[in-house]
Amino acid sequence: xxxxxxxxxxxxxxxxxxxxxxxxxxxxxxxxxxxxxxxxxxxxxxxxxxxxxxxxxxxxxxxxxxxxxxxxxxxxxxxxxxxxxxxxxxxxxxxxxxxxxxxxxxxxxxxxxxxxxxxxxxxxxxxxxxxxxxxxxxxxxxxxxxxxxx
Amino acid sequence: xxxxxxxxxxxxxxxxxxxxxxxxxxxxxxxxxxxxxxxxxxxxxxxxxxxxxxxxxxxxxxxxxxxxxxxxxxxxxxxxxxxxxxxxxxxxxxxxxxxxxxxxxxxxxxxxxxxxxxxxxxxxxxxxxxxxxxxxxxxxxxxxxxxxxxxxxxxxxxxxxxxxxxxxxxxxxxxxxxxxxxxxxxxxxxxxxxxxxxxxxxxxxxxxxxxxxxxxxxxxxxxxxxxxxxxxxxxxxxxxxxxxxxxxxxxxxxxxxxxxxxxxxxxxxxxxxxxxxxxxxxxxxxxxxxxxxxxxxxxxxxxxxxxxxxxxxxxxxxxxxxxxxxxxxxxxxxxxxxxxxxxxxxxxxxxxxxxxxxxxxxxxxxxxxxxxxxxxxxxxxxxxxxxxxxxxxxxxxxxxxx
Ligand SMILES: [Zn+2]
Numbered sequence: 001x002x003x004x005x006x007x008x009x010x011x012x013x014x015x016x017x018x019x020x021x022x023x024x025x026x027x028x029x030x031x032x033x034x035x036x037x038x039x040x041x042x043x044x045x046x047x048x049x050x051x052x053x054x055x056x057x058x059x060x061x062x063x064x065x066x067x068x069x070x071x072x073x074x075x076x077x078x079x080x081x082x083x084x085x086x087x088x089x090x091x092x093x094x095x096x097x098x099x100x101x102x103x104x105x106x107x108x109x110x111x112x113x114x115x116x117x118x119x120x121x122x123x124x125x126x127x128x129x130x131x132x133x134x135x136x137x138x139x140x141x142x143x144x145x146x147x148x149x150x
Numbered sequence: 151x152x153x154x155x156x157x158x159x160x161x162x163x164x165x166x167x168x169x170x171x172x173x174x175x176x177x178x179x180x181x182x183x184x185x186x187x188x189x190x191x192x193x194x195x196x197x198x199x200x201x202x203x204x205x206x207x208x209x210x211x212x213x214x215x216x217x218x219x220x221x222x223x224x225x226x227x228x229x230x231x232x233x234x235x236x237x238x239x240x241x242x243x244x245x246x247x248x249x250x251x252x253x254x255x256x257x258x259x260x261x262x263x264x265x266x267x268x269x270x271x272x273x274x275x276x277x278x279x280x281x282x283x284x285x286x287x288x289x290x291x292x293x294x295x296x297x298x299x300x301x302x303x304x305x306x307x308x309x310x311x312x313x314x315x316x317x318x319x320x321x322x323x324x325x326x327x328x329x330x331x332x333x334x335x336x337x338x339x340x341x342x343x344x345x346x347x348x349x350x351x352x353x354x355x356x357x358x359x360x361x362x363x364x365x366x367x368x369x370x371x372x373x374x375x376x377x378x379x380x381x382x383x384x385x386x387x388x389x390x391x392x393x394x395x396x397x398x399x400x401x402x403x404x405x406x407x408x409x410x411x412x413x414x415x416x417x418x419x420x421x422x423x424x425x426x427x428x429x430x431x432x433x434x435x436x437x438x439x440x441x442x443x444x445x446x447x448x449x450x451x452x453x454x455x456x457x458x459x460x461x462x463x464x465x466x467x468x469x470x471x472x473x474x475x476x477x478x479x480x481x482x483x484x485x486x487x488x489x490x491x492x493x494x495x496x497x498x499x500x501x502x503x504x505x506x507x508x509x510x511x512x513x514x515x516x517x518x519x520x521x522x523x524x525x526x527x528x529x530x531x532x533x534x535x536x537x538x539x540x541x542x543x544x545x546x547x548x549x550x551x552x
Contacts, residue, residue, distance in 0.1 A: 020286035051287045078307070078405055080299030081352035082291060086278040095296045097400055107400040109291055115352060120307045131290050142290055 013128060016141040024051055025143055026069055027128065035128045036072050037143065039104065040065035048102040072126035074098040074145065077105060079120070081113050088132045098124055098145050111146040123148040152388025152422040152549055155254045157377035159370050159384050160189035161496035166334045166365035166484040168270045174213050175224045178203075178266050181366035181489075182225045185262075189370065190381035195225075198370070199258040201232040204245030204265035206487035212271040221264055236488075238537020239435060240392070241265065242367070243491025243544035247390050249371055259373050265493075266366035267486035277362065284538065288398070294437070295351035295359075297399050297540055302353050302440035304405040308455065313353060315458035316439035317344035320357050320481055322467060323436055327478025329521040331514075332493070334363045334484035344439075358439040363484025367493035383503045388424070388529065388549040391417025395541040402540075406455070408441075410543035411448040411535045418545040419450070424529055426450030429472050429547075431501045431523040433494035434533040436479040442466075445533060446474070449545070473523040476501060491534050495546060498530035502550040525550070 014027060026036045040052035043066060044059040056065050077097045085091035094113035098106045109131060112118055124145040131142040162184030164177060172180075186193045203221035208214065218232030235245040242265035249263040269277075278293045305311045321341060327333040339357055347356035370380075377384035393413025396402055402409065419425060426449060434449065436442040443457035451472055452460040460466060466474035477483050477497040480490060500509040506522040507515045528551040535543040 018286070024287055051285055078300040078304040080296055080303060080354075081349075082293065082296060083348070083352065084274070084278065084293075084295070084350045086291065086293055087275050089291050093291055095291055095300070097300055097405070105400045105402075107288060107290075107292065107398070120303065 013141060016139060018131065018140045018142050021142045025128065034072050035126055035143065036069040037106065037126065038067055039070045039102070041068045048104050050104050050106060070104065071101045074100040074106065074124050076118070076120055076122045076124055079110060079118055081115060088134065094118060096124070096145055109144045111144050112150060117147065117150060152386060152547070154374055154386040154388060156250045156371050156387045157374045157384035158387070158495070158499050158548070159372055159377055159380035160185050160193060161369045161499045162188055163332050163367035163493045163496050164365060165332050166363045166486060169364035170270065174266060174268055177364065177366040178221060178224055178264060181264060181266065181368045185368040185370060190383065191379065193370065193380060195227065197260045198227060198230060198262045199260055200230055200252055201227065201262040201264065202235055202245045202249045203232060204235045204242045204263065204488040204492065205267055206236050206238065206241040213268045238542045239437065239487060240491055240534035240536065240542055240544035241488045243494070243532060243534045243546055244392065246369065246492055246495055246546060247392060247544055250387050250390065253371055253373060259376055261371050262368065263371065263492060264366065264368040265488040265491065267488040268364050269362040269486055270364050274362070295354060298438045298441060299351040299354050301405045301444065305440060305444065306353065308406055309458065311443060311458035314341055315462050316358055316443065317341040318461045319436060319439040319442045320344050322461065323475050323479040323481040326468065326476050326521055327482025329517055330478045330483060331518065333478045333482050334361055335482040354438055354440070360437050360480035360485045363486050365484055365486035365489040365493065367489045367496055369492055369495055383550070385499045385502050385548050385550055386552070388547040389418045389421030390544065390546045391415060391421065393417070393543045396539065397541055398539045406444065408444060408448055408535045408540055408543060410541055411445065411533065411545070414543040414545040415449050418547045422547040424547065428527045428529050429531045430525050430527055430529055431473045431476060431498065432531040432533065433477060433497050434474055435535045436475055436481050437485060437536065441535070442474065449531065449533060468521065468523055476521045476523055491532065491544065494532045495548065498532055498548050501525065502528065502530050502548060
């Protein structure tokens with residue numbers, strides 16, 4: 001299921017990305033690049049946000065937090081493996097909460113859903129992959145985290 | 151001495167379950183009749199000056215949109231003020247809290263709070279998808295289970311809490327439910343049964359989860375000094391609290407606790423002027439087995455990390471340090487969101503009066519009696535936690551002590 005990361009170029013995959021997720025993902029533009037999530041950082045208090053926010057809830061100033069590319073590596077804080085899926089999703093799939101160096105915790109599907117292979121604390125990296133199918137059966141892409149060791 | 155400005159003088163619920171034969175209006179009417187017909191000294195509906203209707207997601211669940219008039223229009227009270235409350239899993243208990251504020255303000259002497267929810271009219275897959283509404287980054291497989299199962303995983307990782315301990319919560323609550331005629335499920339289960347039930351969201355099996363249930367419950371409250379007109383055994387509201395937390399699960403620092411619960415409990419204990427050790431009986435939010443284990447810690451029944459041992463040592467049994475979920479809890483009684491908190495309050499009303507035997511005359515008194523808790527200090531605690539991102543909790547402390 002996992003697609004070769006290098007092939008995930010903005011020109012080939014851009015059309016398959018869930019349109020609602022587009023503002024939150026920076027796709028690779030060349031084979032040497034990796035995908036990144038787009039968060040925001042408050043210029044006043046320095047706090048990071050994902051999903052990005054238009055106003056910092058701590059400062060409530062006019063200045064808009066600036067968009068920033070977030071680190072695409074993280075550690076698994078906790079997870080679960082879903083066996084009863086909502087419509088459009090194929091079970092089983094794993095959901096993780098991933099801590100990234102900016103101090104943020106990201107809610108994300110994981111590529112791996114074998115219980116023996118997922119461990120709290122493991123190193124993960126961001127990839128772009130199929131998330132679900134829409135009503136017409138068309139694959140919808142988004143981001144996932146993949147264990148670095150696998 | 152507790153706050154005690156408001157008294158409960160009557161409660162009523164209907165049998166929870168898959169009520170395909172009853173529409174919303176019928177559930178509401180039955181819960182209302184069960185309530186007004188079971189006030190000790192009789193009750194004239196004309197005494198009700200204001201009402202609150204608690205129903206969490208009527209539109210999403212296929213019921214028509216609910217407004218205040220949906221309640222009063224159906225029970226012959228059109229004319230009085232009535233407000234619709236919707237506040238996640240604590241919808242019913244927050245409705246009760248708002249009704250208490252209405253009476254305590256001095257504007258109303260007597261008020262009705264009624265909670266109802268139809269949850270079986272849509273398929274489970276459809277219902278799961280409803281949970282995924284919200285921000286685009288969360289519409290990728292988020293369900294109620296992906297909020298609570300990772301908490302279980304982290305609690306196991308940090309404190310060594312086991313699947314067996316979680317299963318013990320389900321075993322206890324199902325056992326209690328056998329003695330509650332209002333319960334959706336009335337059968338005992340074993341730890342083995344929990345392990346053999348289908349895995350829903352690892353580490354939670356099907357029997358670690360509460361069912362989806364239709365139901366309704368109501369309570370009549372009044373100014374404490376007017377209570378004796380209706381009963382010689384009122385139950386007073388000693389305190390309440392409502393806590394909130396960050397909107398999203400991923401914004402929470404610590405997945406081994408529910409900060410909203412800790413905040414709600416702190417407010418309620420302080421208002422009641424008591425400590426966790428003063429609670430004889432509690433009806434807490436066991437939407438999943440792990441939730442009840444975390445609740446023991448958040449509500450102060452045991453230290454952080456010791457919730458697993460608390461259930462294992464039988465401290466939450468009917469004859470334990472604090473009897474938790476004598477009604478069978480959400481797990482066997484069911485969790486019709488708007489009705490849940492009010493049904494918990496109804497159970498505590500009967501428990502604190504040591505009157506479970508005659509709870510609304512339902513079922514066999516000899517069977518009911520088997521879930522009666524021995525009341526020592528006279529305090530009961532009601533708790534819900536949930537809502538979007540597990541970010542909202544209500545705790546109510548009730549007492550029979552004047
Ligand atoms: Zn700021």
